[in-house]
Amino acid sequence: MLRPMFYNYTFLISSIAPRPIGSVSTISSDGKHNLAPFSYFQVVDHDPPVFVIGFSGRAERPKDTLRNLKETGECTFNIVSEDILEAVNVTSVDAPYGVSEWALSGLTKADSTTVKAPRVRESVVSIEGRLCEIVDYNTSRKPVGAHGALAVIEATRFWVAESAVDENAVMLS
Ligand SMILES: Cc1cc2nc3c(=O)[nH]c(=O)nc-3n(C[C@H](O)[C@H](O)[C@H](O)COP(=O)(O)O)c2cc1C
Known part of the structure; x- marks a missing residue:
């Protein structure tokens, strides 16, 4: 007998922690904008920078983010800090x-510069990317x-809020 989905879900999200939340912005081929949070989201390489998003199964009705990635191959990841947590949570609604x-x-x-999908202005860090x-x-x-399904995405541009930049930080060359 299969272990019920909900038991796996609650076990995994509480034991594989902490996980970053990526607020993922995409656009459909006919120009519709979409924003949704993903916690199965990670950086997996740095040269070139590569990220993954894990989409949980809904084979009969894929998530709009996955559908848009298949259609246009572009997105932005927007890092979620505490001040925008509630707003990001609202974007998880199953909107038509x-x-x-x-x-x-x-x-x-x-505005983004290397992809059409916009960034979240309130995010401290945003990353533009293209689907691999x-x-x-x-x-x-x-x-x-x-x-x-897993989407593998190569970053094409980083954005960091000036307020988060440490002027005294030493850059390693
Ligand atoms: C904090 C948070 C994290 C989430 N992480 C994921 C995830 O990693 N993978 C996933 O498939 N759904 C995840 N979801 C659910 C999606 O955000 C939700 O299904 C959403 O409606 C998808 O939007 P879309 O259809 O516009 O792409 C998460 C929801 C929340 C609130």
């Missing part, structure tokens, strides 16, 4: 495809039932 979570959250868009590949897990649950 094409309904922007930006307006619901009150977070504001800032999507990995559909070859698990025991495939092809039936829930299965997730």
